[in-house]
Amino acid sequence: DTAVSQTPKYLVTQMGNDKSIKCEQNLGHDTMYWYKQDSKKFLKIMFSYNNKELIINETVPNRFSPKSPDKAHLNLHINSLELGDSAVYFCASSQDYTKDEQFFGPGTRLTVL
Amino acid sequence: QQQVKQSPQSLIVQKGGISIINCAYENTAFDYFPWYQQFPGKGPALLIAIRPDVSEKKEGRFTISFNKSAKQFSLHIMDSQPGDSATYFCAARKGGKLIFGQGTELSVKP
Numbered sequence: 138d139t140a141v142s143q144t145p146k147y148l149v150t151q152m153g154n155d156k157s158i159k160c161e162q163n164l165g166h167d168t169m170y171w172y173k174q175d176s177k178k179f180l181k182i183m184f185s186y187n188n189k190e191l192i193i194n195e196t197v198p199n200r201f202s203p204k205s206p207d208k209a210h211l212n213l214h215i216n217s218l219e220l221g222d223s224a225v226y227f228c229a230s231s232q233d234y235t236k237d238e239q240f241f242g243p244g245t246r247l248t249v250l
Numbered sequence: 251q252q253q254v255k256q257s258p259q260s261l262i263v264q265k266g267g268i269s270i271i272n273c274a275y276e277n278t279a280f281d282y283f284p285w286y287q288q289f290p291g292k293g294p295a296l297l298i299a300i301r302p303d304v305s306e307k308k309e310g311r312f313t314i315s316f317n318k319s320a321k322q323f324s325l326h327i328m329d330s331q332p333g334d335s336a337t338y339f340c341a342a343r344k345g346g347k348l349i350f351g352q353g354t355e356l357s358v359k360p
Contacts, residue, residue: 141293168346178337180294180350193347227293234346237282241293 140164141242143228149248150218158213158245160228168192169211170229170239171203180227186211187234218249253277254342256351263358269327271354273340276321280342280349285314285325288337288353297338298325330358 141162150156162169170193171183185193186205200216211228228242256273263269275283284299300307300314300323307314313326327334335358340351 178288178353178355180339180353182347182349185346187346229293237284237299237343238296239348241286241295243291243293 141228141230141240143226143242143245145245146243147246147248149250151250152218152220154218155214155216156218156247157215158226158228158247160211160213160242162209162228162230162240162242164230164232164240166230166240167208167233168231168236169205169208170231171211171213172227172229172241174225174227174244176224184211184213185234192234215247218247220249223247223249253349254340254351256340256354258354259352260355261357263330263356265330265332265358265360267330267358269325269330269334269356269358271325271338271340271356272322273324273342273351274320274322275342277342277344278321279344282343283314283316283323284341284343284348285312286339286341286350288339290336294339327356330356332358332360334358 144159168187170185174180184203189205202214205211225244227244229239231239285297286294287297288294298312311328316323338354341348
């Protein structure tokens with residue numbers, strides 16, 4: 138009974154390709170997030186959706202586009218992948234954006250060659 | 251600009267010892283200060299958290315000390331165990347957004 142799940146766990150691709158990462162939560166939460174963890178383990182928020190509406194959009198290249206088909210799912214599509222996009226991407230959710238605890242998924246390790 | 255600064259970057263402690271990790275923040279609008287624990291290959295998980303109107307919070311072997319005037323907070327792990335070896339992140343929240351510190355890699359030697 139996984140709370141926040143992501144697919145795939147690993148993604149290896151060539152520069153210039155387009156790829157997607159999927160996230161699902163079964164906690165009944167209203168708010169979902171995407172974080173990027175770089176090679177130095179620094180965690181930075183990228184996007185947040187509350188009830189399918191974008192509420193946080195950090196300074197992220199517009200090659201990154203989140204999509205929330207419903208409040209249990211938040212996908213991340215990345216166009217024209219670059220070497221610098223290599224990182225671990227974490228999805229997270231919280232009851233709503235005012236509630237404290239965020240539950241993180243297991244992460245997707247993206248490697249761009 | 252790093253809004254939450256964490257130190258040390260790495261820490262080695264003997265089993266049974268006390269691990270102390272410090273964080274400092276700049277923005278007085280932060281209203282919630284969690285600590286997350288991350289094991290290799292896993293996502294971060296909430297360990298313990300505090301609000302700025304409380305100076306200390308203890309849960310088992312884990313204690314947060316919070317100094318509002320100094321804009322600093324710290325995590326103390328008492329009786330550290332090898333199973334505590336992980337990366338620890340402090341964070342601060344403003345308007346639904348969590349700002350993380352740089353992380354501390356803790357290694358507890360048996």
